[in-house]
Amino acid sequence: MSTASPRFIQEPARSIPVSAEYDVLVVGGGPSGLTAALAAAEDGLRVGLIESRSFVGGNMTIGLPVLGFLGQKGNQIIDGLPQKFIERLRRERQGASEHRPCPLHMGITLVEPEAVKTVALEMLTEAGVDVLFYTFFAGALVENDTIRGVITESKSGRTAILAKVVIDCSGDADVAYSAGVPTEKGNAEGGMQPPTLMFCLAGVDTDALRLSIANAPPAARTYLTDFIPAEYFGQNHQFIVVGMRELMAKAKAERGLQIPNERTIIITGLKKGEVWINMTRVKGTDGTDARSLTKGEIEGRAQIDDIVTYLVNYVPGFEKAYFTKTAPFLGIRETRRILGQYVMTQEDVLACKHFDDAIAVASYPIDIHRPADDGCTLIWCGDCYDIPYRSLVPQKIGNLLVAGRSISATHEAMGAIRVMATCMAMGEAAGRAAKISVRGNRAPAEIDIEELRRQQLEHGVYLRNPDGTRAGPSNRAAA
Structure with missing residues (x-):
């Protein structure tokens, strides 16, 4: 051709x-x-x-x-x-x-x-x-x-x-x-790190989230976090969660969710009940190309609904969460x-x-x-x-x-x-x-x-x- x-x-x-x-x-x-x-x-x-x-x-x-x-x-x-x-x-x-x-990011x-x-x-x-x-x-x-x-x-x-x-x-x-x-x-x-379209949820019980991690028995802990010990969440009211791989895998299997990420990444905001979600992932996006960036925005927004479905139905503290806003632009890495x-x-x-x-x-x-x-x-x-x-x-x-x-x-x-x-x-x-x-x-x-x-x-x-x-x-x- x-x-x-x-x-x-x-x-x-x-x-x-x-x-x-x-x-x-x-x-x-x-x-x-x-x-x-x-x-x-x-x-x-x-x-x-x-x-x-x-x-x-x-x-x-x-x-x-x-x-x-x-x-x-x-x-x-x-x-x-x-x-x-x-x-x-x-x-x-x-x-x-x-x-x-x-423990994971050294400092936030x-x-x-x-x-x-x-x-x-x-x-x-x-x-x-x-x-x-x-x-x-x-x-x-x-x-x-x-x-x-x-x-x-x-x-x-x-x-x-x-x-x-x-x-x-x-x-x-x-x-x-x-x-x-x-x-x-x-x-x-020539492969570049994929960007993320951040988005924000309100109405999250962040104490319920952190205590579900801190208090889970080691043998039954489905909320394992990458490199961050459970005790950390018992001591900090504002935090980052990175992990919950098993929980996400379960949600994908049970509901057929399309989430192009193997980890749950939740960042508590400064406002009570507010969290930012770092989970959309648009592989193949070139941040120096307008057409590619546009495609990335479209794909990133399309991923949000399944991520929210997962969080609300599977992650403790998100039962009453609701979507509020997306970031003003893709986060280019x-x-x-x-x-x-x-x-x-x-x-x-x-x-x-x-x-x-x-x-x-x-x-x-x-x-x-x-x-x-x-x-x-x-x-x-x-x-x-x-x-x-x-x-x-x-x-x-x-x-x-x-x-x-x-x-x-x-x-x-x-x-x-x-x-x-x-x-x-x-x-x-x-x-x-x-x-x-x-x-x-x-x-x-x-x-x-x-x-x-x-x-x-x-x-x-x-x-x-x-x-x-x-x-x-x-x-x-x-x-």
């Missing part, structure tokens, strides 16, 4: 108006973009942030808890601006929990999505960041292998925004890819990754590797929702590992930095560094690096790394000494 040749039209050349000029432009207002813009604006630079949606916060607004603040030894290893954001959420909006230890920090949107925008406007919503990135402006700005599309038309440094916080390496930075997708076969000056690997993560140019420390395990089946791979390193600045600096294109899950890392390493607290830490480092680049009139690849690390430490960022202890501003030589 022959395939029709692609059709093309010629778009007439036209002059594009320059709508803004900044010292630093951040593309994308998710967890990494938020902190990148705040860090870049610390001492008066002109900083702009463009976001295609009507709010900032990204994946912090879809019902997921923030993972990554705590390390595998129970210590807090993300600090600085991410911590300030959580503190303000908690203080002013009761919109965040404390960082709670979790529950956040209220609507509070995230409000507080994040307040902090950006107070910092003087020029935020522009409803604005899509449409292309990179590159001259002599250096990015000079971006093309945008919006209700206002097609315009150019110029900047001395651009930070790609799109999550999909959109800017880097458009600029010509080499990128990769997925595993060795993986798309493009840049090839940077250094590619982080699984070996770096599992060896708890220390880097001389470390700009953040992470501890989340390698967590891969496998592209080809309904399972998940989890591998812990036992402690924490560094993220090198070089992995934020792309090959080939100057005056560009990348922060978030699309930094230079392998498929396996990306499975560890992709969580939100880590992305916020990377964003903070990228914003500060961009500031140093502009102030020193040199490319991000040429800045003084020790100066960046010194500023990170002065702003409360958690970095490690070579012996694994926390570095501080006073012991600059050791850091």
Whole structure:
């Protein structure tokens, strides 16, 4: 069967108006973009942030808890601006929990999505960041292998925004890819972790749920949870359930339910009786392709009814539960990754590797929702590992930095560094690096790394000494 040749039209050349000029432009207002813009604006630079949606916060607004603040030894290893954001959420909006230890995820920090949107925008406007919503990135402006700005599309038309440094916080390496930075997708076969469409239920008796797990006799426990001991649920009123495999298998067999996941994943919200469900799973979705994303949304929504049927009829505490809302967009776990000056690997993560140019420390395990089946791979390193600045600096294109899950890392390493607290830490480092680049009139690849690390430490960022202890501003030589 022959395939029709692609059709093309010629778009007439036209002059594009320059709508803004900044010292630093951040593309994308998710967890990494938020902190990148705040860090870049610390001492008066002109900083702009463009976001295609009507709010900032990204994946912090879809019902997921923030993972990554705590390390595998129970210590807090993300600090600085991410911590300030959580503190303000908690203080002013009761919109965040404390960082709670979790045997599976190391730590969970529950956040209220609507509070995230409000507080994040307040902090950006107070910092003087020029935020522009409803604005899509449409292309990179590159001259002599250096990015000079971006093309945008919006209700206002097609315009150019110029900047001395651009930070790609799109999550999909959109800017880097458009600029010509080499990128990769997925595993060795090109398979990417499937996305999830989160949804919310109310009317859940979360105490009945947790006590059904805590009090079940070991010999008869059908509510087994992955890596989380039953005693944990007797001590915590807000929690994540991951498991109930036998119960789900029973529901599928008895009712013929189509649930493309082998685990039940329930996240309690901050509001009484509210839970978020992380169980839809749309394999084969490419988060960089509009048609594929549309198909993913359709399939994700179609999966919700069977999941709700399972929960209401089989899981304790859900007897009176009712559906309230879906997340505003699919939760994408993986798309493009840049090839940077250094590619982080699984070996770096599992060896708890220390880097001389470390700009953040992470501890989340390698967590891969496998592209080809309904399972998940989890591998812990036992402690924490560094993220090198070089992995934020792309090959080939100057005056560009990348922060978030699309930094230079392998498929396996990306499975560890992709969580939100880590992305916020990377964003903070990228914003500060961009500031140093502009102030020193040199490319991000040429800045003084020790100066960046010194500023990170002065702003409360958690970095490690070579012996694994926390570095501080006073012991600059050791850091």
